[in-house]
Amino acid sequence: MNTPPRSLGDAELHAYVDGELDEVRYTEVEAWLTEHADDGAKVEAWKRQKAALHAHFDGVLDEPLPASLQNSVGRNRTGRSMPAWMxxxxxxxxxxxxxxxxxxxxxxxxxxxxxxxxxxxxxxxxxxxxxxxxxxxxxxxxxxxxxxxxxxxxxxxxxxxxxxxxxxxxxxxxxxxxxxxxxxxxxxxxxxxxxxxxxxxxxxxxxxxxxxxxxxxxxxxxxxxxxxxxxxxxxxxxxxxxxxxxxxxxxxxxxxx
Amino acid sequence: MSKRQAVVAELPRLRRYARALLKDPVAADDLVQDCVERALSRLSLFKAGTNMRSWLFTITHNLHVNAVYRRRRAPDGQPLTLDVENGVTVQADQTTGLVARDISRALDQLPDEQRHVVLLVGLEEMSYKKTAEILGVPMGTVMSRLARGRERLRHLMEGDDPTVLRRVK
CATH class of the missing domain: 3.30.200.100 (MucB/RseB, C-terminal domain)
Structure with a gap:
């Protein structure tokens, strides 16, 4: 190939964002992005999407489990009235x-x-x-x-x-x-x-x-x-x-x- | 760790995924509950040494694509309900609120199959390979759905009109 590719495939840019590339390829894509603002902007937008997903939904991780779910995973409450030492x-x-x-x-x-x-x-x-x-x-x-x-x-x-x-x-x-x-x-x-x-x-x-x-x-x-x-x-x-x-x-x- | 403990340990992630998928917290927890009940009733089928998270997400996915859960996501702009009884609160982070509201609204616009991939990869940080296993599709399909879903989100969130852009391409 005489001419360098005009753009990296989007698939590779996604793989870059998602940590699916090996170290060598990762470094190459990183270098490519510094010189190709369009691709850089896309990658940044996708990263922002990920960050926004986490910002919006990670709060669920710290919520107490609803009673119905608690019941599903542990119906038998035997022993709750006993003191801990017992x-x-x-x-x-x-x-x-x-x-x-x-x-x-x-x-x-x-x-x-x-x-x-x-x-x-x-x-x-x-x-x-x-x-x-x-x-x-x-x-x-x-x-x-x-x-x-x-x-x-x-x-x-x-x-x-x-x-x-x-x-x-x-x-x-x-x-x-x-x-x-x-x-x-x-x-x-x-x-x-x-x-x-x-x-x-x-x-x-x-x-x-x-x-x-x-x-x-x-x-x-x-x-x-x-x-x-x-x-x-x-x-x-x-x-x-x-x-x-x-x-x-x-x-x-x-x-x- | 026993199998049951392993199931319990995955509950917060399953709830997060279901919430992002269905938006309505009650419907989301119904989905998780069905998943857990199915999983516990089939615990003997779970092979030790394989990935509990993948197994549970696969069950959740299959339940979701079932007709029962094919109800529409909560309508646009409707605030997430506050479930006082169960103490469920929805995080309202001042700094991220604006973007976050946009992403939730933008997710509404994606077809289910793209939303699954965008959430499994983007929120649950699953590898393409695991995502493909969970969804039961080839990895190439995962990647093309991801690409389409993310581009759609990008246009939606950045206020571009996707139809115009599609014509330019």
């Missing part, structure tokens, strides 16, 4: 009895669940990020536990503490402060003799209704989490579920004292 205690028994699978499903409460799910997803994300850290696994080490706890309590605006898990073979490595959807959260890291790590993620700030002890796993990271009043807790780890459950009970018992 539900949690009951859940522990159920989990221990191996009856957990059905129970977790029956206890959906709509919105609160969504906030709780997002919370535990953030906790698991933080777990994955800090799990492989060798040199800087924590901000403040266990040798300064008193300072660590005072600092995190101050930042979270509530007394938090690092429960002792030595009885289960895990010692405190230390902790760090993390952002959790715009609020401060604390992460305590524990390690056992075999180098396995579990982390307790604590956040202060309402996440919706209290929830019972719940188990989730994504990939090979598992978590037990619960919401108790203004506090959210998630114990995360790549350890077998019974081990994690044992640790979660230890954590819960100490925090409730």
């Amino acid at each position: 539900r949690i205690a009951a859940a522990i028994v159920l989990f221990a009895a191996g009856a957990a699978s059905g129970w977790g499903l029956k206890n959906w409460h709509g919105n609160g669940d969504l906030a709780a799910i997002r919370f535990v997803q953030r906790a698991m994300g933080a777990h994955v990020v800090y799990l492989p850290e060798v040199r800087h696994p924590v901000e403040v080490g266990a040798d300064e536990e008193k300072h660590l706890v005072a600092w995190l309590s101050k930042r979270l605006g509530r007394a938090v503490r690092a429960p002792g898990l030595t009885g289960a073979g895990f010692h405190l490595v230390g902790g760090r402060l993390l952002p959790d959807a715009g609020l401060p959260a604390a992460q305590f890291m524990y390690e056992d003799g075999g180098g396995r790590r579990v982390m307790l993620y604590v956040r202060s700030g309402r996440l919706g209704k209290d929830t019972a002890f719940r188990f989730v796993n994504e990939g090979d990271v598992a978590a037990f989490y619960w919401i108790d009043g203004p506090m959210g807790y998630a114990l995360t780890g790549k350890v077998p579920r019974p081990d994690l459950l044992g640790l979660a009970r230890l954590v819960y018992d100490q925090l409730e004292k």
Whole structure:
């Protein structure tokens, strides 16, 4: 071809706007746009459309779920009248009895669940990020536990503490402060003799209704989490579920004292 | 995460899509509700490891193209209803209000098949490939519908008369 093309196809310009091009082609289109104002204007208009769609409809994402939908996803409201500690205690028994699978499903409460799910997803994300850290696994080490706890309590605006898990073979490595959807959260890291790590993620700030002890796993990271009043807790780890459950009970018992 | 939890986690996005598609919040939530009920009743058919979001959007799409939901979008200029009982409020951002109102009105002018693509790609940020899977059409069809839909929106939002421009082309 002797002459350069008079214009890029619109298909390619759309693909540019939608992130469908590989890096090389993306850079080429970008260069093309700086020299071709007509195409540039089209691309800008399409980008404005996308921005306008988000501006207009993203508010729906934060709306509470309507009651009818909440009912659809969780008809059984068993346990709502029980105080949190009773539900949690009951859940522990159920989990221990191996009856957990059905129970977790029956206890959906709509919105609160969504906030709780997002919370535990953030906790698991933080777990994955800090799990492989060798040199800087924590901000403040266990040798300064008193300072660590005072600092995190101050930042979270509530007394938090690092429960002792030595009885289960895990010692405190230390902790760090993390952002959790715009609020401060604390992460305590524990390690056992075999180098396995579990982390307790604590956040202060309402996440919706209290929830019972719940188990989730994504990939090979598992978590037990619960919401108790203004506090959210998630114990995360790549350890077998019974081990994690044992640790979660230890954590819960100490925090409730 | 259990399958049911995965469904719950997708609800806000499904509601956003349905709202953009149908405009009327009540009709939109009816659509989402039907989708959820269908999904939960067929949860055993969902294959672990495949994409829950795509699956739910596919169900929603199929329900939408069904005659039941082929009612017209809320009429032009009608404010979105405020559902006091369910605490549903509609965001009214001062700075984006003008543009946003335009986009909503402009969407009215698109045929369903273009609106689906414009929303799945532009609002839900789905890839062309996923969009094609959800709609059950080839990727080339997705791209041509997207191109037509976006150009139409551009003319509508920028006040051009599309018929004149079409003649020039």
